[in-house]
Amino acid sequence: MIKRYQSQNQIVWYDEQLLLEPPEQVFNVDFWQQQNSVVGSAQGRGTTWFVQTQVLQAALRHYRRGGLFGKLVSDSYWFSGWEKTRSYAEFRLLTQLADAGVNVPKPIAARVIKKGFTYQADLLSEKIANAKDLVGILQHKDLQPKKYQAIGAEIAKMHKAYVNHTDLNIHNLLLDSSGKIWIIDFDKCYQQQGTDWQQSNLDRLLRSFRKEQKKRNIHWNEDDFGHLMDGYNTTI
Ligand SMILES: Nc1ncnc2c1ncn2[C@@H]1O[C@H](COP(=O)(O)OP(=O)(O)O)[C@@H](O)[C@H]1O
Ligand SMILES: [Mg+2]
Incomplete structure (x- = not known):
């Protein structure tokens, strides 16, 4: 089941079977560091952190822009509705692909933080082992x-x-x-x-x-x- 955690300016959608930790905490790298649960990282546009959750190993990624425009507003996107955000869209797409039997990481949780007219986004998905x-x-x-x-x-x-x-x-x-x-x-x-x-x-x-x-x-x-x-x- 997909659950929703909501506070004034943010929503986290999460799979209750895959996420047992508090949904409002899991996008914070410090949360994982404090319990020695960071197990690695990879470098793409930004840093993807690999963390050990109670259920599985997960990849934590913050959405960033590339290119010249990205130098100005590196991680802010125009807000036009909670379900039109990058992280929610990717969460949905991964669910559909996994259901169709395509080998993709299972989505665990997606977060959107609204800041005025813009938002920032993060995704937690299954880390593909080995x-x-x-x-x-x-x-x-x-x-x-x-x-x-x-x-x-x-x-x-x-x-x-x-x-x-x-x-x-x-x-x-x-x-x-x-x-x-x-x-x-x-x-x-x-x-x-x-x-x-x-x-x-x-x-x-x-x-x-x-x-x-x-x-x-x-x-x-x-x-x-x-x-x-x-x-x-x-x-x-
Ligand atoms: N679910 C995952 N399992 C294992 N490795 C991953 C996973 N997601 C990302 N990575 C590693 O992190 C790198 C960057 O992640 P990616 O999702 O491609 O973000 P971006 O290209 O926007 O930086 C990937 O090239 C891959 O090496
Ligand atoms: Mg990539």
């Missing part, structure tokens, strides 16, 4: 065609759930030690009818492989994308 992102992996080794097919198949599953991942790059694909592929980072993503938008996700992903090959010399070549597309085409 996983690394593709950029990290491909810097050390190449992947077998079967793994690329599995990546393509997972993207096809996401598309069959009508989800347009507007930032599908190889930092947002994780591979765990059991060989499962996971898709993360659904900020600004949305459900869309039809199919004409699907190719743009795959184009974006191909650009990401090419870019990281130039930049970090990852173990990847154009044939690998062919294997990925094989997996996609047999699943879609």
Whole structure:
């Protein structure tokens, strides 16, 4: 069941099965630090903190802007309704994807703090255990065609759930030690009818492989994308 905690200027939506800690506290890194429950971190646009909850390990992320505009208002967004916020939208989308059987982190809680006409947002989601992102992996080794097919198949599953991942790059694909592929980072993503938008996700992903090959010399070549597309085409 999804529950709601509300005070004057904030709402937290949370899954009562997955969150036993006080919902108004769990977005505070200090809360986890005080009980020695910070188990790691990862660097993206900002810092993602990994924490040990009573139920599982979780990833805590504060929503931030990138780019030049982000230097001015790094974490403020225009408020136009509680359910139109970044964190609530991502929470909903992750729920729908998990229900559809796509490998995504289970959402645990989403918070919005309203500050006048703007808001700040945070998300707590399941940490994918024993996983690394593709950029990290491909810097050390190449992947077998079967793994690329599995990546393509997972993207096809996401598309069959009508989800347009507007930032599908190889930092947002994780591979765990059991060989499962996971898709993360659904900020600004949305459900869309039809199919004409699907190719743009795959184009974006191909650009990401090419870019990281130039930049970090990852173990990847154009044939690998062919294997990925094989997996996609047999699943879609
Ligand atoms: N649920 C998760 N499980 C494991 N690692 C995660 C998870 N969420 C994020 N990460 C790690 O943190 C990094 C940044 O998180 P991400 O959600 O992509 O935010 P952003 O790209 O906006 O900084 C990811 O590339 C990944 O390495
Ligand atoms: Mg990301």
